[in-house]
Amino acid sequence: MSEFKDAVESSRVAKQKVTFGSDYLRITDEHQTVIRVLDNKPEIRWSHWIPPNHHAFPSSNAGKGISIVCPGWDACPICEWNKAQKAKDKDTKDLLRARKIYTFNVLDRTPVVNCASCSAEYYEIKGTGFPTSCACGENLPTESQPRNKIQILQKGIRLIDQLIAFEDEPDLGEITGYDIKIDTRGKGGEAMSTCIPKQKSKLDLKKVLGEGWEDKKYNVAQVMSPLDTEKISKILGGEGYYNVVGDKTVGDKGS
Ligand SMILES: [Zn+2]
Numbered sequence: 535m536s537e538f539k540d541a542v543e544s545s546r547v548a549k550q551k552v553t554f555g556s557d558y559l560r561i562t563d564e565h566q567t568v569i570r571v572l573d574n575k576p577e578i579r580w581s582h583w584i585p586p587n588h589h590a591f592p593s594s595n596a597g598k599g600i601s602i603v604c605p606g607w608d609a610c611p612i613c614e615w616n617k618a619q620k621a622k623d624k625d626t627k628d629l630l631r632a633r634k635i636y637t638f639n640v641l642d643r644t645p646v647v648n649c650a651s652c653s654a655e656y657y658e659i660k661g662t663g664f665p666t667s668c669a670c671g672e673n674l675p676t677e678s679q680p681r682n683k684i685q686i687l688q689k690g691i692r693l694i695d696q697l698i699a700f701e702d703e704p705d706l707g708e709i710t711g712y713d714i715k716i717d718t719r720g721k722g723g724e725a726m727s728t729c730i731p732k733q734k735s736k737l738d739l740k741k742v743l744g745e746g747w748e749d750k751k752y753n754v755a756q757v758m759s760p761l762d763t764e765k766i767s768k769i770l771g772g773e774g775y776y777n778v779v780g781d782k783t784v785g786d787k788g789s
């Protein structure tokens with residue numbers, strides 16, 4: 535392989551590599567994602583998104599911006615700021631409104647190939663298929679398999695409405711009864727995801743995840759529990775989220 539091609543190929547495989555230790559389902563326009571919903575109902579919370587460099591909290595979360603679960607009108611520094619904005623100008627659009635977010639456990643069923651040598655995982659690259667060689671130099675298997683990893687899915691109403699609609703389809707029914715493919719176009723705020731249900735199929739979760747698989751699910755209620763006012767203020771003031779909170783976000787996952 536030429537050096538040029540080699541560089542292009544390896545940058546491509548590197549990009550498709552799954553980040554280990556990531557607890558949230560990766561939804562991207564780089565590959566399709568396949569899920570099986572594991573929870574019968576989502577955890578619903580109001581959340582404020584503070585973009586990086588927002589003029590009200592320019593250094594929030596060490597400058598990275600952050601999404602903060604609203605602890606309620608009277609305990610929330612962001613709602614407090616909104617109130618002050620409205621007091622200055624009751625018609626202002628310069629607000630950090632909360633929006634409803636929906637959070638639940640899914641089984642990530644996205645097809646991947648695993649390196650036998652270093653156990654790196656690779657997704658399919660849209661249009662070109664799976665990479666054939668690992669960043670470590672090993673050849674990758676030609677057969678893909680579902681990733682089968684429990685992840686947290688967190689999304690707004692646009693995606694959730696699509697899922698709810700499937701439950702009304704007589705051939706589909708309850709949301710946990712079939713895999714769902716998520717196809718995404720565009721990035722960031724422009725991203726549009728389309729959900730496509732697959733055929734209804736029984737999935738033996740005991741077989742896929744082992745006995746007691748239910749204990750491996752994330753405690754979503756805990757993950758989504760709001761921080762107290764003092765911690766939120768620290769993060770808004772510029773401290774990094776993990777500095778303030780430790781590993782609490784997903785640290786309560788059963789082993
Ligand atoms: Zn709030």
Ligand SMILES: [Zn+2]
Binds near residue numbers: 653654668670
């Ligand atoms: Zn490898």
